[in-house]
Amino acid sequence: DSTTRVALVPGGPHPYFAAWEQAGKDAARDFGLAAADYRVPQKWELSMQNQILESLVTQGYNAFLVFPGDPVGTVAIANELAGTGAPVLALAGCLQDPSEAKFCMGTDTGNSAYLGAKELLEVLGPGAKIAHFTGFLVDPNTQLRIDAVARAAEEAGAEVIQVIADIDAPEPAEEKINAYLAAHAGDVDGIITTAWVPAVVAANALRRIGDKRIKMVGIDHDEVVMNAIRDGYVHGTMLQNPYGQGYIGSFVADRLRSGCEVKADAPFKSIALTDKFIDSGTVFAGIDAVDNYVASMQAITAELMEGFEDTYLTCS
Amino acid sequence: MADIEQNSAPVRNPVTAHPPVRQMTAVQRFFLSNEFGLIVLIVLFTIIFASISPMFLSNFSLYAMGRTAAVNIMIGFSMMVVIVTGGLNLGVGAIGVCGAMFGGWLMQAAGLHWLPACFGALIVGALLGATNGVMIVKSGLHSFIITLATMSVMFGAMIFLTQAESFREISPAFSTLGRMKILAVLSPMLLTAIVIGVLLWLAFKFTTVGREILAAGANARAAELSGIRVGRMITYAHALSGVLAVVAGLMLVSRTGAAIPSMAGQLGQDWLLPAFLGPVLGGNLLTGGRISVLGTFLGAFLVTMLTTGLLLMQVGAFWVQTYLGLLLLIAVLLDLARRSYLARNKLV
Amino acid sequence: MTQHITKSDWFGPFVVSVAAIIVVGILKPSFLTPFNIQILLLAISVNALVAFAQMVIIGIGQMNLSVGAIGGLAAISFAGMMEVWGLPWPIAAMLALAVGLLAGVLNGALVALTGVSAFVITLATLSVFKGINLGITEAQPFYEIPEAVKWIGNASLFGTIPLLFFPFAITAIALWYFLFRLPLGRTILAVGGNSHAAELSGISVPKAEIVAHAISGVLAAMAGIMLVARLELGQPSIGDDWLILSFAAPVIGGALLTGGRISVAGTCCGVVIIAIITQVLVLFNIDPFLVQVVLGLLILWAVGVNRLREIRGQRHVPGGAA
Amino acid sequence: MSQFTFQAHAVTKTFPGVVALDKVNLSLTPGSVHALLGENGAGKSTLIKIMTGVHRHDAGHMEIDGTLFAPQSTREAIAAGVGVVHQERNVIPRFSVAENIFLETLSADPWKPINYPKLYRDAEHWLDLLEIDADPSTKVEDLPVAKIQLVEIAKALALKSRILMLDEPTASLTQHETERLFSIVKRLRDDGVSLVFVSHKLEEVQEICDQVTVLRDGRNACESQPLEGLGRQDIVRLMIGRTEQIPTWSQRDCRDRDVALELRGVATQAGHTDVSLSLHKGEVLGLYGLVGSGRTELAKAIIGADKVTGGEILVEGTPRNITSVADALHQNRIGYVSEDRKSEGLILMHSVLDNAGITVWRRLQNAIGAFTDRSVEKAVSPVVKKLEVRTPSLHQTIGNLSGGNQQKVSVAKWLAANVSILIIDEPTVGVDIKTKAYVHELIRDLADAGTSVLLITSDMPEMVTVADRILVMDEFQIRGEVINDRDYDRVSHEIMQHIHGSSEVAAE
Numbered sequence A: 001d002s003t004t005r006v007a008l009v010p011g012g013p014h015p016y017f018a019a020w021e022q023a024g025k026d027a028a029r030d031f032g033l034a035a036a037d038y039r040v041p042q043k044w045e046l047s048m049q050n051q052i053l054e055s056l057v058t059q060g061y062n063a064f065l066v067f068p069g070d071p072v073g074t075v076a077i078a079n080e081l082a083g084t085g086a087p088v089l090a091l092a093g094c095l096q097d098p099s100e101a102k103f104c105m106g107t108d109t110g111n112s113a114y115l116g117a118k119e120l121l122e123v124l125g126p127g128a129k130i131a132h133f134t135g136f137l138v139d140p141n142t143q144l145r146i147d148a149v150a151r152a153a154e155e156a157g158a159e160v161i162q163v164i165a166d167i168d169a170p171e172p173a174e175e176k177i178n179a180y181l182a183a184h185a186g187d188v189d190g191i192i193t194t195a196w197v198p199a200v201v202a203a204n205a206l207r208r209i210g211d212k213r214i215k216m217v218g219i220d221h222d223e224v225v226m227n228a229i230r231d232g233y234v235h236g237t238m239l240q241n242p243y244g245q246g247y248i249g250s251f252v253a254d255r256l257r258s259g260c261e262v263k264a265d266a267p268f269k270s271i272a273l274t275d276k277f278i279d280s281g282t283v284f285a286g287i288d289a290v291d292n293y294v295a296s297m298q299a300i301t302a303e304l305m306e307g308f309e310d311t312y313l314t315c316s
Numbered sequence B: 001m002a003d004i005e006q007n008s009a010p011v012r013n014p015v016t017a018h019p020p021v022r023q024m025t026a027v028q029r030f031f032l033s034n035e036f037g038l039i040v041l042i043v044l045f046t047i048i049f050a051s052i053s054p055m056f057l058s059n060f061s062l063y064a065m066g067r068t069a070a071v072n073i074m075i076g077f078s079m080m081v082v083i084v085t086g087g088l089n090l091g092v093g094a095i096g097v098c099g100a101m102f103g104g105w106l107m108q109a110a111g112l113h114w115l116p117a118c119f120g121a122l123i124v125g126a127l128l129g130a131t132n133g134v135m136i137v138k139s140g141l142h143s144f145i146i147t148l149a150t151m152s153v154m155f156g157a158m159i160f161l162t163q164a165e166s167f168r169e170i171s172p173a174f175s176t177l178g179r180m181k182i183l184a185v186l187s188p189m190l191l192t193a194i195v196i197g198v199l200l201w202l203a204f205k206f207t208t209v210g211r212e213i214l215a216a217g218a219n220a221r222a223a224e225l226s227g228i229r230v231g232r233m234i235t236y237a238h239a240l241s242g243v244l245a246v247v248a249g250l251m252l253v254s255r256t257g258a259a260i261p262s263m264a265g266q267l268g269q270d271w272l273l274p275a276f277l278g279p280v281l282g283g284n285l286l287t288g289g290r291i292s293v294l295g296t297f298l299g300a301f302l303v304t305m306l307t308t309g310l311l312l313m314q315v316g317a318f319w320v321q322t323y324l325g326l327l328l329l330i331a332v333l334l335d336l337a338r339r340s341y342l343a344r345n346k347l348v
Numbered sequence C: 001m002t003q004h005i006t007k008s009d010w011f012g013p014f015v016v017s018v019a020a021i022i023v024v025g026i027l028k029p030s031f032l033t034p035f036n037i038q039i040l041l042l043a044i045s046v047n048a049l050v051a052f053a054q055m056v057i058i059g060i061g062q063m064n065l066s067v068g069a070i071g072g073l074a075a076i077s078f079a080g081m082m083e084v085w086g087l088p089w090p091i092a093a094m095l096a097l098a099v100g101l102l103a104g105v106l107n108g109a110l111v112a113l114t115g116v117s118a119f120v121i122t123l124a125t126l127s128v129f130k131g132i133n134l135g136i137t138e139a140q141p142f143y144e145i146p147e148a149v150k151w152i153g154n155a156s157l158f159g160t161i162p163l164l165f166f167p168f169a170i171t172a173i174a175l176w177y178f179l180f181r182l183p184l185g186r187t188i189l190a191v192g193g194n195s196h197a198a199e200l201s202g203i204s205v206p207k208a209e210i211v212a213h214a215i216s217g218v219l220a221a222m223a224g225i226m227l228v229a230r231l232e233l234g235q236p237s238i239g240d241d242w243l244i245l246s247f248a249a250p251v252i253g254g255a256l257l258t259g260g261r262i263s264v265a266g267t268c269c270g271v272v273i274i275a276i277i278t279q280v281l282v283l284f285n286i287d288p289f290l291v292q293v294v295l296g297l298l299i300l301w302a303v304g305v306n307r308l309r310e311i312r313g314q315r316h317v318p319g320g321a322a
Numbered sequence D: 001m002s003q004f005t006f007q008a009h010a011v012t013k014t015f016p017g018v019v020a021l022d023k024v025n026l027s028l029t030p031g032s033v034h035a036l037l038g039e040n041g042a043g044k045s046t047l048i049k050i051m052t053g054v055h056r057h058d059a060g061h062m063e064i065d066g067t068l069f070a071p072q073s074t075r076e077a078i079a080a081g082v083g084v085v086h087q088e089r090n091v092i093p094r095f096s097v098a099e100n101i102f103l104e105t106l107s108a109d110p111w112k113p114i115n116y117p118k119l120y121r122d123a124e125h126w127l128d129l130l131e132i133d134a135d136p137s138t139k140v141e142d143l144p145v146a147k148i149q150l151v152e153i154a155k156a157l158a159l160k161s162r163i164l165m166l167d168e169p170t171a172s173l174t175q176h177e178t179e180r181l182f183s184i185v186k187r188l189r190d191d192g193v194s195l196v197f198v199s200h201k202l203e204e205v206q207e208i209c210d211q212v213t214v215l216r217d218g219r220n221a222c223e224s225q226p227l228e229g230l231g232r233q234d235i236v237r238l239m240i241g242r243t244e245q246i247p248t249w250s251q252r253d254c255r256d257r258d259v260a261l262e263l264r265g266v267a268t269q270a271g272h273t274d275v276s277l278s279l280h281k282g283e284v285l286g287l288y289g290l291v292g293s294g295r296t297e298l299a300k301a302i303i304g305a306d307k308v309t310g311g312e313i314l315v316e317g318t319p320r321n322i323t324s325v326a327d328a329l330h331q332n333r334i335g336y337v338s339e340d341r342k343s344e345g346l347i348l349m350h351s352v353l354d355n356a357g358i359t360v361w362r363r364l365q366n367a368i369g370a371f372t373d374r375s376v377e378k379a380v381s382p383v384v385k386k387l388e389v390r391t392p393s394l395h396q397t398i399g400n401l402s403g404g405n406q407q408k409v410s411v412a413k414w415l416a417a418n419v420s421i422l423i424i425d426e427p428t429v430g431v432d433i434k435t436k437a438y439v440h441e442l443i444r445d446l447a448d449a450g451t452s453v454l455l456i457t458s459d460m461p462e463m464v465t466v467a468d469r470i471l472v473m474d475e476f477q478i479r480g481e482v483i484n485d486r487d488y489d490r491v492s493h494e495i496m497q498h499i500h501g502s503s504e505v506a507a508e
């Protein structure tokens, strides 16, 4: 049996990562790993995550799947982990090159925001005015997302009339989004949200005003967002593939410990943060996909899984 | 009826001899002190954790614990020097990050050697802290509300200026400090914290400014009327707080090998908890006037240790915080019990 | 009489909030549309309860760091009991309030019995309560909120006054009456004003502490419950951001952190000022990278104006700052 | 069967490092006023605190009407009919006068709404009785110190206790207010109340008391003895073990010496419009006035703690702009001993040494701004010894010292400061007679050594004993000057004339 003990460590408690727990369990069972445990920092704090990771080394984990609390700030600890001989993969979010992570598997957040904005602007038509609700400014993804949405708007001849950031928590999101809609609902044709919480809050707000004129594209698969899509308040959402990340990641980590190497010429994608990126699936789910999005994610996962070893690894 | 004593005019030295006293020795006082309590707790929990998980005392574990504690200790010191004035500094995180980012900028954009860069960062910390101090003194408003507002302004200005981008080109010599191991277990960061702790202790025990800050914190009005420039002392304390916060920030820079805007979370708020935990567990009065550098040091260390121990014991991931809270309560109650036991049995 | 009003604790913040409303209303007429007023009142109603929860503790001269943790725990209890146990919402709400009460009494009892500062105790219980919250939810929200609750969270009278405004208004009046007219409430302020003197006057300080913390717990729980109705889901992260608001509003409203001096009306004004500032940042389309700077400056402005009013005509008191 | 209402047997109480009470006995009879006397730190307040449930005694026992009395809290003591006015002020500053008066009864029925109009009306009764000129709805924090003291007395009276203890109630009262209090005390005594009266003013004791207990070093020097037949010197001997030594100094005139401090037409924000005076080198200049006449405010303006709005202040002949106490101390060598030791004079949580040394740190610091406690100790211990500050060590927290000993330290720290001009405001409030004489001696010694002293006191005998020259202040103005030839009757008469003369003028 494998001696691989995988730790799946998100940046903090967040619904997005819940799927990792099951993914780890499934992978441990399917591939006979010694463990593939989901270990959550109690708070969304860089130092907390670092402390957990250090503790996991002490506890004997030897493979790490990490959502970087910060793309730059997490590099040091990732390198330290790698220094113990454990394979480290950045999962769901990337470390900025250079780092000793084997690669990054996740959503191309810039691309996802770009595609989401495209979907939105398509239904709105040219000359549309849109608002962009996004996450914390200290998260450099936010800047990528702001840029990507702006680029998409420019290409489509639309205008981003307001960006509201720093609202990745329910209460400020509730307050600011509602205040914005109260004053500007008439001025705006569409909304794109590129963080989990604003998506949930904006979906609720639109349902509350009952305004189906304003079109919205959200992110992630929170039930509130999915229901709003079903009921026609939200046009669609940009899905990510957390289960697939956790499942494939655990598998790869074990392979890397049992003699496999990442191919020197592996066909990685390049994104703003890293040149070693594997897209875990960037999917738009509209009304037609809302009831079978799980299936479509599974399909993507299966597909990635199937060719993974051949495409990316050389095993002795 | 009592006798009327006549003509007994005893010559005595009232300072020492009168009335009949049972003087407490320095050792006895120490046994009753908060610091001793913390040491007892640290020893106690070390034994408990080590017997549950021997890995707790492994070299790597001890090293990592010391390194994490060093940052928490510095953050605690930063808050402590303001707490002794009877005030608060909610902006420890914001100032720490601002200073550290400036240091990062000096190294990356201005290409400075790490030593002058750190020095520049500390100056920024002192200036930002002094700004807080001056505003508090001039407005007469509580430091809580002033630092609440300036924390937002300072952090916001930093985000605006850096556009939330990190500085990665930190001189390798500097980031080595964050990874270096002395005798396999000791981090230079912990060493730095110890040295700064000793300096602070000396400053508040033996220098006029230190003592005047304490007097101002204990009773501003009486201090002012005794010829102490209270406003100036409050400004000094805030400036010092800024410097210490930047030291903590620079430690994180050295450790991460980069200056990142999110190192203390949104608005630097991640530092608030460690900022208070050390000083408060260490026995510094929130109302000011009393300082315990050793207490802050030990308090911050205890909390880091409890967290490390709990993480090692693999209690259900989501429950860790509950246990940490309970351990804190137990720690506080144990210390209380210890003191009342000693007092009741007149053991000290 | 006029002098009496202008001298009162809440007058300064009141002037600031009225001035802010007028200025913003003139610059942005959409600020005063019924819908926007409704949004504003909604924010005020919940935030005021959060602020009250802290205000009572400030009144007794202590701090309660666990306000947010209690609110969050009550919120997820409320949502969880409805989703998992299928309890009808009024019963769930009562039980969630009871959770808040229990948490508050626990805080109060620990403070009173050990004599350890409330700051330390609530720092520890904050972890305990938040940990229970995360342990129960594993950071996943409860989604199944009954329609009735969602309706309450979003309905309003005449399109301007949200239903949630009423629990707030009633609580504010009741709290004022309790603190300034009932002996029990006065005892709390007496302890805050000078606990030693209060004790020498035969007031039971421990009892006052327990009562104050119990009230604080219930108020925090109420805010949590109302937020579930408003957010339409039981978010485990409810309460995470309350701490600073909970202090800022009473302090802007004239409360002294040293205790004994608080004002219900002043705290309400503090909440209004903060709500307006938050809205202004959105209304005037401030560059997101500058929002924090402007926010800080506006807070300084608000407290500064109030302070200037206080200083004028006052004697020079050395060492007034801390 | 015991004839006494209250009895304390061999009550003992120790604090860390201090035996405050050592087998003390006390018996109170109904309808009498019992004097509890002793030097500063003798244990008077401690005994009272034990009787009122503030402290618990270590040994011995107390009885009321033959049943054991061991109050565990203030509430229990109040319930047993024991009321008290403590030596230190204990009011809720933000509460109204009326609420403070009825604070004890307030918590009796926690849910019964307070009827404020009625509360105010009830309070009027007590305010009238004590002739306190204040609205019952005024916040106590807005009252001057003397009135707060009266409110505390009203508060104790309102309890209608069987045993009422007054711990130095007259320390900050004027003669008129004291007389008022005494007439009430007599009435209570006649109603059968048992009163305990603590004071360092022996004239008052002899006027009002009929029994006496003297404590010395925490032990009974005498025990519940009739006061009748004991002369002043007998009492003094019980208290300090020897007779009183009243220092007398011959008349002195320093007006031909250089002027150390001069005020020319000084106006202040506090309300002075035109104050002129000169203080000569080595002179003790008295500033007499009734409470509220503006002496303290003038002192604060001189040292830069209050704003000066007009006129000139000259130190050693040169005009100075003093904007802070630090300026006054370090640039002009002027010091000020505050009348309010608790909030302005001392840092209660710090040690005796830190309090006494606070003014010398800067003088003792070396090049890097550091100093050692030992050097401070060396600088302050002569004065601390001279004043016989009773403390187990210099490291004792000053808040744990008896009131009078605290007062000594608040004077001592300015004696140590080595200033050339010292303003001393009410230096002997609450100080025992022995120490009072020491303080007077010290003031004279300072003057003899060349320090110029501006002495503010409301204690007429003190003024006549110590001052060389006396200025009379009333309503923020200097009304006249009296050359002190130590003839008490003449000097005091002349002073009162200046005050009454001015009020007659004002009335016209």
Ligand SMILES: Nc1ncnc2c1ncn2[C@@H]1O[C@H](COP(=O)(O)OP(=O)(O)OP(=O)(O)O)[C@@H](O)[C@H]1O
Pocket (backbone or CB within 6 Å): D015, D016, D018, D019, D020, D038, D039, D040, D041, D042, D043, D044, D045, D046, D047, D087, D390, D391, D400, D401, D402, D403, D404, D405, D430, D432
């Ligand atoms: N809380 C305390 N802790 C330690 N020592 C104390 C405390 N309270 C009083 N003492 C000591 O007990 C002794 C008696 O003090 P007490 O206050 O009873 O004196 P007193 O007779 O009232 O003097 P005064 O006339 O100055 O008021 C003093 O030596 C004092 O220092």
Ligand SMILES: Nc1ncnc2c1ncn2[C@@H]1O[C@H](COP(=O)(O)OP(=O)(O)OP(=O)(O)O)[C@@H](O)[C@H]1O
Pocket (backbone or CB within 6 Å): D144, D270, D289, D290, D291, D292, D293, D294, D295, D296, D297, D298, D339, D458
């Ligand atoms: N009876 C009073 N009623 C109202 N205010 C008073 C009264 N007595 C004093 N004050 C206030 O106190 C101030 C003057 O007191 P100050 O302390 O300067 O006088 P003083 O001559 O030093 O008297 P003392 O120190 O004996 O009280 C004035 O500003 C006045 O407003």
Ligand SMILES: O[C@@H]1[C@H](O)[C@H](O)CO[C@H]1O
Pocket (backbone or CB within 6 Å): A014, A016, A135, A168, A194, A195, A196, A197, A219, A220, A240
């Ligand atoms: O918005 C979501 C969440 O906020 C989380 O950061 C994970 O991925 C992002 O896309």
Ligand SMILES: [Mg+2]
Pocket (backbone or CB within 6 Å): D044, D045, D046, D087, D167, D402, D403, D404
């Ligand atoms: Mg006394």
Ligand SMILES: [Mg+2]
Pocket (backbone or CB within 6 Å): D295, D296, D297, D339, D425
């Ligand atoms: Mg005076």
